[in-house]
Amino acid sequence: MEDLELDKFDLAILRILTSDGRISITDLAREIGLSKSPTQARLRRLERDGVISGYRALIDPIRLGLDHVSFVELSMTDTREASLAAFNAAVLKIPEVEQVHLIAGNFDYLLKIRTQSMSDYRRVLADQISNLPHVSKTSTYVAMEAVKENTVPDVI
Known part of the structure; x- marks a missing residue:
């Protein structure tokens, strides 16, 4: 582009x-x-030109009771294109997954998960994320506070 x-x-x-x-x-x-x-x-x-891709309402997830945020480092058993595509298609179907990033580093994906509570998060991790195609290992980090969350960089 x-x-x-x-x-x-x-x-x-x-x-x-x-x-x-x-x-x-x-x-x-x-x-x-x-x-x-x-x-x-x-x-x-x-x-x-696609610089503006759409317009939407910004919803405050905390006002909806979705104040538990976890970041998950996820490692894959197989990182060939077909495996990544299978994972990508499956992870898109999990509503609690707010963001998914393919990472160049010591793990393969970084996920941002938003739920109502730790028990909800544990259910999502056990029942959905751990059962995604080609997942070998996860590490969870729980956010205590969002210091800055922009939808667009401040550089504009």
């Missing part, structure tokens, strides 16, 4: 939308210092 050329107006649009995705075009245009038409054209281009 080629790098897109984003100027200061594009970056300003992205910065503003990360904190207020429901801002009107008129207000967005005023904040970035352009008129409504060029602002709207830039927004459409950012959407068309």
Whole structure:
């Protein structure tokens, strides 16, 4: 994929939308210092080019009682492409798995799991994660507090 050329107006649009995705075009245009038409054209281009991949509500999981967060280092018995693909397809079906990252390091995957309690986490680990294809070993780290959780890097 080629790098897109984003100027200061594009970056300003992205910065503003990360904190207020429901801002009107008129207000967005005023904040970035352009008129409504060029602002709207830039927004459409950012959407068309996939820089903005969608809009969604940010839900506070703690308000829903989902305040138990665990990170799981997961090692595989087999890391050939077919095995990774089988694991990837299966792990996507577990609703408690919030993030999955293939890692270059001493283990193969890092998972972020969000549940209501330690007992819920233990059930997910025993009944689902441990039974995923080609899993050989897991190590769990329980988060005590989220100090910073951004959905987009602060570099924009």
